[in-house]
Amino acid sequence: MANTSTRTLRLLSLLQTHRYWAGEELADRLGVSVRTLRRDIDRLRELGYPVEAQRGVDGGYQLAAGAALPPLVIDDEEAVALAVGLQAAAESPVEGVAEASVRVLAKVVQVMPARLRRRVEALRAMTVPVDWGTSAGVDPDALTVVALACRDGERVRFSYTAADGHGTERHVEPHRLVCLNRRWYLVAYDLGRADWRSFRLDRLTAPTGSGARFAPRALPAEDAAEFVRAGLDGGPRSHRVEVLVEAPADHVRARVGRWGTVEPVAVHRCRLRMTADSLDWPAMALGSLGAEFRVVAPEALRTLVAEWSARFARAAGEMGEAGEE
Template sequence: MRKDPTGRALQLLSLLQTHRLWRGAELAERLEVTERTVRRDVDRLRDLGYPVDATSGKDGGYRLAKGAHVPPLVLDDDEAVAVAVGLRYAAEAAIGGMEETSLRALTKIEQLLPYRLRRRVSALHSSVASMRWAADDVVVDPEALSVLAAACRDREDVRFDYRRRDGEDSRRLVQPHQLVTAGRRWYLVAWDQRRRDWRTFRLDRLREPRLAGSHFTPRQIPGGDAASFVASSLGSIPRHHEAKLTVNAAFAELEGVLRGVDHTPIEMEADSCSVQIRGEDLDWLAMTVARIALTAPVAVIEPAEVADTVRQLATHLTVSPP
């Protein structure tokens, strides 16, 4: 069946908005047309004001010009649903003001979605219940997050006030390398210039980050990976709560879900294992059990407080009938 030229042009624009270089043959194959038709559709987009660059030769192709002002963004069905769902759950990111901003943007996008896509988004929202966290002190200042992200990008030293685990305040001068997220927690991996060592900083304990006006040469993060470094750092922190679990899966299958969790394998069989996990509060342990349950059946052996918290979590997870 012959495709509508307008719909084909929109599909072409959606591909070009990835800002990668597309060869004419690739576009023709994706659009199921000839390369001559692709050239005509590119000209049509240019007539509409979209700046499409073209290069000839063996390595030539088409690319949407970077940094140019372009008309409204075009998303395919899956991209539109992903954006809508992502905005809904951005409200759970523990960033100050994010909930209101995300919901405003979501309202605008959902008004533009066709009925079939609104149904998909609605089904996802109605079938998942979010667990509200009681702790308010984990909220991160979005302005602080922006300052630190820019400092990591530009390799610029940063000063800030920091509240340690024992409640003592300290002033830091660091070389920020990377931000890491772990659930609702945000961490900064940085080289502490006064202590001459690597440190992990929780962003909700960090106040008034400001650029120091000097730049640094990047260092190699221990282990070569910021997320692994944070996981190792968290594992060395004394925990207030622990739980023993049995899981109907080989321990190797849990490697991904237990990454960033302070844990110790106790018994390992071919198709089951026992694991001890540790955390700062019961809610964190319960959410860890829930994440493991997405991989394999899991049971809490002890303590009773964690088992009760998991049962309470289960009663709040509901799925609407099909």
């Protein structure tokens, strides 16, 4: 018979694979008596797992929803699916999802056996991701290494290529990862330059932890996202977008999240400001609002919206003609 701890984990795994188990069948699977099974069920409850029991001849057990999410037991196939799904979710346009996905991915990869990591990498290499045209590809392994270093307060070394193509070697104290304008940025204290910097992860290669820990420093900004946004606003190649939207500020803020700043102008009108390397993403974001809007700046965005409008109008006209007899 397996020891108590191993048997408890096995019991938890079985309860998570089926909605309901008959008591005798579950005991047979574990190779224990029904009485021992009841003790194991009580042990799971003490650990915070809400296990419901149905009494009687056909009595049995099932996991129920609880007040908090307890640890889950997953098999190899589920672990691979989880890691691949989290890598895809790291490119999510939904506010907060990308950052949370990276945090969970770092936890999963840290304890994942090498054989499963190879399967994850093989599956990712053979999968064509959906690209909206504005996000730059980021190596999931690099993302995970940096995320763990941020969490653990470990200094990191990496190679970095600037916008002008100049490459440098960096030694930093990582602070936070930020997903902004569909790009990943690392906010860190650069030891070589004795100052805070933000680094685009798609320009960062071969990050490795140095093993050296550090005490947190005070970031010269309200938060990491604000620090990155301030750097983008000062960039000569970035586009500063300003749009008047005929919709309540709360509605627009819920759609664009941290990718822009929204201020009310009237009850059903607001001003949206965004900063982006490319105008394609602001144009798509505006189209997703489901509201009338007027581009204040830049002129290039007005031109782009006019081109898209004409293209969509032609497509709609062609569809109408195709339906005529």
